[in-house]
Amino acid sequence: MSKRTTGGLMAVLAFAGVSLSAGAQDPRMTPKLDNPSKAAVQAIVDSAKAQGVPTDPLLDKVKEGLARGADNAHIVAVVRNLSVELANAQRVLGANASADEIKAGAYALHAGVPAVELGKLKKESGRLRSLANAFTVMADIVSRGVPVGTATNAIRSLVGAGAKDKDINDFQQKVKVDIDQGAPPAAAAETRAKPAPVKPEDRE
Amino acid sequence: MEMIVEELQRPVVLDASFERRVMVRVRRFHAQNRARRGKLARVAASITHHPAWTAAIAASLVAVTTFGIMNGRLRTPAVSGAAIEPTRFVLVAPTAQSVSVVGDFNNWGLGDSALVATSNHGVWSVTAQVPAGVHRYAFVVNGKDWRADPTAPRSPGDDFGMPSSALVVEEGSK
Numbered sequence A: 001m002s003k004r005t006t007g008g009l010m011a012v013l014a015f016a017g018v019s020l021s022a023g024a025q026d027p028r029m030t031p032k033l034d035n036p037s038k039a040a041v042q043a044i045v046d047s048a049k050a051q052g053v054p055t056d057p058l059l060d061k062v063k064e065g066l067a068r069g070a071d072n073a074h075i076v077a078v079v080r081n082l083s084v085e086l087a088n089a090q091r092v093l094g095a096n097a098s099a100d101e102i103k104a105g106a107y108a109l110h111a112g113v114p115a116v117e118l119g120k121l122k123k124e125s126g127r128l129r130s131l132a133n134a135f136t137v138m139a140d141i142v143s144r145g146v147p148v149g150t151a152t153n154a155i156r157s158l159v160g161a162g163a164k165d166k167d168i169n170d171f172q173q174k175v176k177v178d179i180d181q182g183a184p185p186a187a188a189a190e191t192r193a194k195p196a197p198v199k200p201e202d203r204e
Numbered sequence B: 001m002e003m004i005v006e007e008l009q010r011p012v013v014l015d016a017s018f019e020r021r022v023m024v025r026v027r028r029f030h031a032q033n034r035a036r037r038g039k040l041a042r043v044a045a046s047i048t049h050h051p052a053w054t055a056a057i058a059a060s061l062v063a064v065t066t067f068g069i070m071n072g073r074l075r076t077p078a079v080s081g082a083a084i085e086p087t088r089f090v091l092v093a094p095t096a097q098s099v100s101v102v103g104d105f106n107n108w109g110l111g112d113s114a115l116v117a118t119s120n121h122g123v124w125s126v127t128a129q130v131p132a133g134v135h136r137y138a139f140v141v142n143g144k145d146w147r148a149d150p151t152a153p154r155s156p157g158d159d160f161g162m163p164s165s166a167l168v169v170e171e172g173s174k
Helices: A003-024 A035-050 A056-067 A072-093 A099-111 A115-125 A132-143 A148-160 A165-180 A185-193 B002-009 B018-048 B051-070 B104-109
Strands: B084-092 B099-103 B118-120 B123-131 B133-141 B145-147 B165-169
Touching (some): A035 A056, A056 A072, A072 A099, A072 A115, A099 B133, A132 B133, A132 B165, A148 A185, B123 B165
Antiparallel strands (some): B099 B133, B133 B165
């Protein structure tokens, strides 16, 4: 092996060594659950799995709690509560619901939307339409003060009129701006959900 | 009007030398490319004929991959099988020193996986590859101040006393 080749090889290996030690000496330690909390979360996840409930949102919630510096007991309580909401969402949405719909449905339940309303909407909208976005917007406007009944009626009328996800997002943005500008939340949602008037020339 | 149409429909008569000039250019271009390819092939051959170089390249590939994995930069997406969509996150924070994006698509920033945004006069933005699906996320300003995205739906789930936003990424939506 020539001197030049040996030098090149040594430089590459030295770089590899630096890379490895740089990774190993990272001062940021990833926080972890203590053993009792880990066991509690595992039991919740196993139970969810046995019911066919999506478990990714539960594991994500643990990571979120750790990243936000929550204490272990709080994380376990939140994960337990979420597993109940996921199971309820799955029950009312039925076997055709996607994992995303169940996840968004669980957050809508958390916001205060009654389970029966989610079930009705799913039944009316048919198998092919994903309601993940509709549930997300429903939860958002309820959290901004729109009464639950008004919010579910608004979303139902939009979905029933064939509104696309983009239209539902536009509706959310407009309701948000109206509320930010001082409109009563219910009035904002009712008004923005009204279909545009039909032009006289379009009437039959 | 008819005159204009007639004029436009008339075939364009090209200079007799046009084709010859085009072909000269094409041949010259091919010759240059061939010469360039030959040069590259000679360099590649000299590398592949030396086992020491092969070992050096393999070692450097291992080093770079290990470095990337250990720093969370070659992390695989959180949701396997879902389509990945480029998603842009923007936050207006004129006085911020740093802004990053954390969410369930990047393990909430655990293990140095936060997406670091860049500032354009206080308008911070970063584009991330996010799997299609329902996600929750937040901005972290100056490393400690968690903020929801003011332009996105709120996420009403228990977010440990700090706000977060909801994001629905559809396949092929961007």
